[in-house]
Amino acid sequence: MQTWCAKLEKPRAVWLMVPAAVVDKSIADLVPHLESGDILIDGGNSYYVDDVRRAKQLAAKGSIMWMSGPAAECGGWSAATA
Secondary structure (H helix, E strand, C coil): CHHHHHHCCCCCEEEECCCHHHHHHHHHHHHHHCCCCCEEEECCCCCHHHHHHHHHHHHCCCCEEEECCHHHHHCHHHHHHC
16 A cells, blocks of 8 residues: 555545445555545445544544545535535
8 A cells, every 4th residue: 555655646636446334444544645635535335424524534634535426415525525
C-alpha cells in the first residue's frame, strides 16, 4: 500500500471500490499513507451513516472523504463532506 500511495501525485485522490463489509478495514490500511488534503472516495454501496462517521474521522486527520455510491443519492454525500 505504501509503495502504491507514494506513486500518486499529491494531493492524492483514492477511489475505493470494495464491498461495504470491508470499507473500514480498507480505510484503516490506507490512512497511514494519506496526508492532509488527500481525498478518499467511497464508490461502493456503503450505508451513508457509516460514511458520515468515516468522513468525520478522516477530517480530523486533514483528509476528505466523498461518497459516490448509491447511498450518496439519498443525500449522504453532502453530510459526509460537510
